[in-house]
């Protein structure tokens with residue numbers, strides 16, 4: 001059985017769906033602090049409500065089930081919030097993971113796929129960013145993820161725990177059948193925020209900064225479709241199950257899009273003129289973040305197949321379902 005922590009969240013739930021479709025037995029562990037219980041109920045998978053911060057919660061899972069491997073998504077992930085509340089982030093993301101790893105080792109479960117982030121690199125010193133780029137995070141969120149990566153190395157040396165760390169760039173899109181999608185409260189990410197403005201949520205889309213040193217003055221990011229991203233998780237799991245060693249991979253497309261280009265893609269997909277205003281830069285936003293993704297191709301044979309337009313289309317389908325559901 002595969003344990004998916006944070007399986008009620010945006011990316012975790014897409015992984016649960018793919019694992020289920022691949023015929024795997026899946027157990028979700030989630031405290032539903034940011035994920036939604038409706039999501040796992042809709043997916044029809046077994047779940048345990050628990051908190052990684054309580055070692056007894058996670059220990060009980062390993063006592064009750066035979067867990068072969070873990071895919072670990074459970075974390076807080078808002079950069080801005082992490083700056084204001086570092087304790088909350090270190091406590092949850094680092095201490096929670098430490099509890100999980102300790103329980104895994106005690107139960108002789110030694111394979112884990114971990115959601116890391118481009119935020120561990122900090123301000124890029126070259127682009128595209130490969131896995132050997134220096135890791136100097138500039139916010140507590142990135143620091144928590146880097147700390148966990150380091151702990152995982154130590155657990156490999158000490159106990160033989162094998163981990164694959166997947167460093168995500170900007171994840172976008174939704175399940176293409178509209179069963180699940182991105183559902184954060186509050187929403188801070190670009191694509192859903194533009195689409196919410198298109199749906200007449202009453203909010204005008206706020207574009208943070210058009211004076212960066214980029215081709216149109218707005219920030220460049222590497223948008224990776226959530227479906228492609230999850231394919232890489234399935235491959236990472238297989239790699240570990242086949243005896244693969246601890247490793248780390250960037251998950252991105254090697255293609256950058258500016259905020260204005262994403263906005264244009266949203267207008268194109270929705271067929272609407274979307275209200276927006278130019279606002280000052282958001283603190284802590286690097287100008288350009290693009291992944292060198294060749295390592296994942298070389299080792300996993302993984303290549304993303306969806307374009308930005310596809311991600312915006314599935315996100316748009318989902319956003320309409322979500323809005324109607326919450327009416």
Ligand code: UFG
Pocket residue numbers: 077078079117118119141169170171188189190191193205206207208209219220221259282285289
């Ligand atoms: N943006 C806007 N308006 C919005 C939201 C975003 O203009 O309402 C801009 C941002 O300023 C940025 C770009 O759109 O230039 C992308 O912003 P997101 O918030 O969608 O994503 P980030 O690049 O800030 O963050 C992502 C992940 C984080 C991760 C980070 C790595 O969501 O978890 O990449 O740097 F830490």
